Amino acid sequence: MIRAVASLGMYDHPAQQRANDLLWAAIARALREEGGDGIPDTLDRTRDVHALWRDPGLLFGQACGYPLVSEPDLDLRILALPVYAVAGRDGPTHRSVIVCRSDDPRGSLAAFHRSCAAVNDPRSNTGMNLLRATIARDALPAPFFDTIVRTGSHRESVIAVGTARADIAAIDEVTHAALARFEPDLVARLRIIASSPDSPTLPFVTAATTSDDMVRKLRTALGRAIADPALADVRATLFLTGVVPADADALTPIVARETAAVGAGHAALA
Missing domain, CATH: 3.40.190.10 (Periplasmic binding protein-like II)
Structure with missing residues (x-):
């Protein structure tokens, strides 16, 4: 059985790591409440993000958009694009x-x-x-x-x-x-x-083999974490203000x- 892993390594400055841990804990909790099994308790910081993107057990991660459109062996499914509070932005x-x-x-x-x-x-x-x-x-x-x-x-x-x-x-x-x-x-x-x-911002992703049902659960759990008032400080530390559900077509501007x-x-x- 493939072991599920989670990663938020793209914006993970040491001063942001606790916020990323708390964000993932909230997503994981929501996934379990949705009936998800085998949800990892912690983020994987032991490997380079390029290796994690190629792990068939990647349940939740964040990827750079350029490899997604330029590397044929990188097969990931896009969940959503994040929205960040930088330079007055209000979109992904x-x-x-x-x-x-x-x-x-x-x-x-x-x-x-x-x-x-x-x-x-x-x-x-x-x-x-x-x-x-x-x-x-x-x-x-x-x-x-x-x-x-x-x-x-x-x-x-x-x-x-x-x-x-x-x-x-x-x-x-x-x-x-x-x-x-x-x-x-x-x-x-x-x-x-x-x-x-x-x-486009760096998409939240999952392995291409992730089931449609789990993709639905992941998008729901992510949306709950983004809307949770108790995570306001977490999101502020990450400059994260929202998410927009997306698929591969969202990366067309990069091409x-x-x-x-x-x-x-x-x-x-x-």
Whole structure:
């Protein structure tokens, strides 16, 4: 029998981990009340999110949208898109903020031609795909950057730019908001020089083999957790204000951003 697992590893800053634990506890409790069996008690933080996404026992998780549309072996079912209280948003979209060092004299994205970019992961929508979408939107030359530094996370990209290992990076605005709240000294070293086009937020997902009945239970349980007044502080810590039920079609804008960038010659950043 496949063991069910749960993960909320995409926005899980140490200062947010207790909130994520409480959010999952509420979802798990609601699932059990709906008659769900084998519901995991705790979130799995022992493995990389890419490994968890490929676990056939993934009951509940959150995934980056770009791998979902670009990696054929990644077979997940979308439950909902979250809504985050950042930059005045009231729907299930977000974007990347493009940052440089606060003392860098360059005043526009165009001025960073032939510079060094920090990228958290070449499979990242916010760190890579939306960065090249912004470059394409602004009709900048290709390839735009001279070199790329792969950092492994948005936080490490922020550090790379702040310590002059790179000149520029695209940071998920939800992560940027968390760093500004919980590690303001890191963000104080930077300034925002541009924002990317909008994109769907990171979807809540389950394994493709999850039954229709369990999908219904998961959406109900998630909705209950989002509406529970007792979890207001939990949601505020996560910047989470709502969810919108969704399926794979919700990620079409991510494909459109990629298609436009590749068509403009920006298949690669450097």
